[in-house]
Amino acid sequence: MTLHQLCIYCGKTANTKEHIPSKQFFKDKSDKPLITVPSCKVCNAGFQKDEDFFRQFYVSMLMARSSVAKKIMDGEISRSILRKPALGHKMFSQMKLIDAYTKSGLYKGKMTMYKVSDTDKIRIDRVVTKIIKGLFFHEFSTTLPEDWIIKIIWITPKVEQEQKLDVMAKQPFWRVIKEDTFAYWVNYVPKSFQSVWLLDFFKIPLFYVLVLDRKTAHEVK
Numbered sequence: 001m002t003l004h005q006l007c008i009y010c011g012k013t014a015n016t017k018e019h020i021p022s023k024q025f026f027k028d029k030s031d032k033p034l035i036t037v038p039s040c041k042v043c044n045a046g047f048q049k050d051e052d053f054f055r056q057f058y059v060s061m062l063m064a065r066s067s068v069a070k071k072i073m074d075g076e077i078s079r080s081i082l083r084k085p086a087l088g089h090k091m092f093s094q095m096k097l098i099d100a101y102t103k104s105g106l107y108k109g110k111m112t113m114y115k116v117s118d119t120d121k122i123r124i125d126r127v128v129t130k131i132i133k134g135l136f137f138h139e140f141s142t143t144l145p146e147d148w149i150i151k152i153i154w155i156t157p158k159v160e161q162e163q164k165l166d167v168m169a170k171q172p173f174w175r176v177i178k179e180d181t182f183a184y185w186v187n188y189v190p191k192s193f194q195s196v197w198l199l200d201f202f203k204i205p206l207f208y209v210l211v212l213d214r215k216t217a218h219e220v221k
């Protein structure tokens with residue numbers, strides 16, 4: 001194994017290993033080793049606040065659907081809310097119930113949606129970008145050149161209901177890091193960095209991500 005000693009985020013000397021995604025997502029020991037990438041201390045620490053928010057946000061949104069998310073919620077996140085009640089208040093005030101319908105228009109009952117402020121959206125996108133850069137390095141053994149565009153598409157619960165994303169799980173490009181916690185799907189154009197990714201947390205697809213060169217990104221609206 002070759003040792004890559006440069007931080008994949010800024011190119012400076014790497015002196016830490018950054019987990020992709022954050023180690024905090026993994027509740028119990030995994031059968032497989034978690035993905036790590038070389039990172040400098042500054043970049044590693046620089047993501048911390050956004051990653052805390054990211055985890056809190058998705059764990060609270062998905063705890064009704066995943067026992068692992070529920071475990072994290074009942075443990076560390078409940079404790080941090082007790083320490084900082086304002087945080088919990090902010091989180092729960094963003095929730096709202098909406099009516100859900102099937103594709104053919106049948107009423108399916110209520111479901112929880114989250115209002116996301118522009119600042120929150122920026123933070124979440126920053127974390128997803130970081131994850132993609134990490135997974136990209138993991139897959140291609142090289143850093144994604146600066147001029148490539150990472151285009152993130154959020155999979156809302158509504159989109160998820162309407163599309164059969166689980167079909168992708170049967171395809172060979174599916175990488176399961178820990179069955180109940182994190183998996184991703186990737187497919188790419190041969191001899192190019194152009195790629196499509198699907199990120200799945202707690203068995204729920206959350207993001208489609210396109211990695212495109214500038215020219216192609218311009219054409220994809």
Ligand SMILES: [Zn+2]
Nearest residue numbers: 007010040043
């Ligand atoms: Zn760095």
